[in-house]
Amino acid sequence: MASLSIFNSESDEDNWVIQINQLVSETNLSILNKMPVCIYQVPKSLSSAKPEAFAPQLIAIGPYTHFRPELYPMERFKVFAAKGVLNHFKKYDLKQLVAQLHSTGPFIRASYHKYLDLKEETLLYTIAIDGLFLLDFFHNYLNEEVSGSFMTGLEYQVQLSGVKLTKDAIIRDIIMVENQIPTYVLLRILVLQSSKPADLVQEYLGSMLLSFCQKHSPLELTHSPTCSEAVSEHYHVLDLMYHLVVSHAEKSETPIPDQIEGTSILQKSSISESKTTYFKKVKGVITWILDSLKKLKDVNIPLVKPIKQNLQPILKVSSHLESLSSHPKLSEKEEEVPTVVNIPCVRELHSVGVYFQPLEGGNMAIEFDEKMGIFYLPVLRLDVNSEVIMRNLVAHEALTKPDFLIFTRYTELMRGIIDTVEDVKLLKNAGIIESSSSLSVEETEELFNGMSKSIGPTKTDKLDKTIKKVNNYYHDKRKANLYWILTDSVYKSWKLFTLLATFVLLAMTALQTFCSAYDCPSYFRPN
Template sequence: MNLERPNKLVEKSSREPKAMAADGSNTDEDVKIFLEYMEKKIKYTSPFLYTIDRVLKPIRDVKPEDYTPRLISIGPLHHQEPHLIPMEAHKLRLVKEFLYRPFNKATLGDYLREMKGYEKEVRQCYSEKNPLNSDDFVRMMVVDGCFLLQLILGWTHYLNGDSIFNETWMPHIMRDLMLLENQLPFFVLNKLCKLCNGESRPDTIYDDTRNFIWNFLRLGQDVMLSRPDSETKHFLDYARHLYVSPFLHEHEQRFIRRKHSATELKKAAAVKFQKTNTRRFTDITFDGEDGKLNIPTIYIDNSTESLLRNLIALEQSHQYSVKYVTNYAIFMNDLINSPKDVKLLKKDGIFEGQVNPIEVADLYKNLLKEVTVPYDVCFSQVYHELESYYDSSWYRLGTIRHRCVSKICKMMKCVKTKYFDSPWSLIAFIAASTVLGLTMEPTIASFKSLKQKGVAAVSHETGVVE
């Protein structure tokens, strides 16, 4: 099998069914051809328990570029797309380097034969039928799998000085590896790694992948003690595992959220914000005694939004009963109403990196568009404790003045929205007020004149001279 051979599409059946007649005039041959066609279609349909899917169209349409690979394709969903073809030469070069590694215990033929045996299982990991024929599909599995292994090993252990292993290329490659539609089943990497290492070190891929992801996502040191089980589905699923606490109980409660921005919590309830020692999205807690809301730090760069969007899109599938990353996005969206909130959280260490308050506020504001928000809330206990603290904060220093001013401002805003929704309304109000003032002026003057006459009369009767 030639690795550089171009793909071939599966040949279409010569027995394409014609449209079935509605009047029942179909012949037995027509029905037979139609049934054969349908059986063939059903045969190649992926099972319900697939692990790699397309991003739902309504979610993708919000910002398509955040779900589309820019530089490199992994797996069949974006395979051979024109703008990604230039990277294929670099992939093949790394595959060659992987095959000729000093400690590689397998040959190219060994990898091809091994993957041929898993072709059907790999195809069923995707939600849609792929048009690649058997040889090209196996070729894709070997090339992409060996490329990823060499990428992980080359970066983690600095095995070579390839031009890809630098700070210019790697952030873009890493960004593409974290896309839902750009994945290869993780067991493919595990099988290839076992062939490469032999039986002496069969499971090193889990630790090497963790170290590789940790380097680029700027996760906390506690992640280095974490290791997912053999059920890891793919690269993005591995990243999600690292962002979720391993000690978290899947306990959900229904709780109606009352939204308070970070600025409002600080001013109205004297809540203090503090970064946690970890960077896991699930490590959000509230200390009611000290009034401290503990939130994990997140590093903001050019790929942060894409990563968050794809993690949320991943959780929209049937595979995740508890949507932890989605709930993190909901919590942060509640805290951030304006750039002022971002500035406050940045000051307290919640945000690091390239933090533009306006852009970060827009990021969290738009992150959940078209996303099905779970009714059950992961952080229900935090919401409950925070709400209790907020309701009992009336006696704390500085909160009374803020609440009074805040209510007056809200009333003024309501009046403005209801009665002065246009400049003409304001002009009319000023004109009416002026006319009313001019009309009332003579009345007030007459009232004052009568009052003075009454006082003079009383003074005269009592004999008091003013």
């Protein structure tokens, strides 16, 4: 059996030898050290839940997808858009531009995780065509205040011969992990084509990318970098969007609780313990009375029959009491962080008095106010593109920052609190979810399913502490409500229980007297 190989012909082997010699040269080794891998292929473990969210459906961008047969029919539209950009600047044609990009070949290869089995000229033509297409698409997002006369008059070239491409489909394809092109390549093309100074061109490109991310990001941006920072500090548009919605800056200071706070904590602890003790005492009294009444059901004495007929409603309290006291959500909670976020849904939290309010600051700012019972969550803007964008943000985070999966943990949190359509409606009413008219409530409820099921647990200390506070608040409220319900019920029914207990004692005494004179076993046999 022949072994599998990356080579299809001898020419492929020759190209491989050439590329290896280029890579081991001192110049290219320094390039590899400076240029980290930033564009990955999505493993099946991440894409299996919904493969179509990671595979371009319309437009191929970059060497990973450029030559896929199912996407190649759209190549002429990309070429047409690229020609429009070249004609706008009137400086280099495509062949001359590729020649100018020749020195960037090693940088381009260093950016991609997968071995690129392409000749240098083929790779550069691929990058040039796709880069020009992206510039044609992004120029419509250019801030008018920044643009001046830059790229004005360039028509949007996605319509040709009566065929109009779906803009939303292009947006989804552009943001996918495997469909990325390094930002510095776009900058290089613009610098070569434009007569503007390089720093101004960088401002223009940064304005385009920031406007695109702000327009299509499902979460509000956590900070506002300058246009130059958007280009110089981020590898590609997906990496830029990720860092705009996830802020890695955590407060270094840890607040030390003062004596008052410590006292309140102790008071809360003592109150909780006293409620538990009272609950156990009340439950013990009720259980003893009900156990005594159960024994009367099997007694075959004519005098007891009228009472036995009214015992069934009372005995139902016993099973209800046992089910409440053994409810899993009222049991002690484990300290370990679960793989999947374990948290009550919105409807359950709302039932114990938790209110939801929108916040500014992104995932790192999620907080729960235990005193007021307010759960602060970032505003989530959903449309037809949101699911694909969020899934690719999760995949990008898993591939580039496996030790800090804060965005992944956020999607698990949302999946945990959204169980039904009613949960979505409550979050919409609270202003947490803003959904377009084209996205139904049912589709919103299904959006988070399976988004991160293939990713293992990670440490997200601040968010996990917030989730723990929400769980503690919910369980404490449930226990408190159960205690007050039982206390109120017992208080209102105390005279009845006293009468029943007195009757049971008198009945037992009478039975003992009766049995001392007559043969009781024949009477106490079940029917």
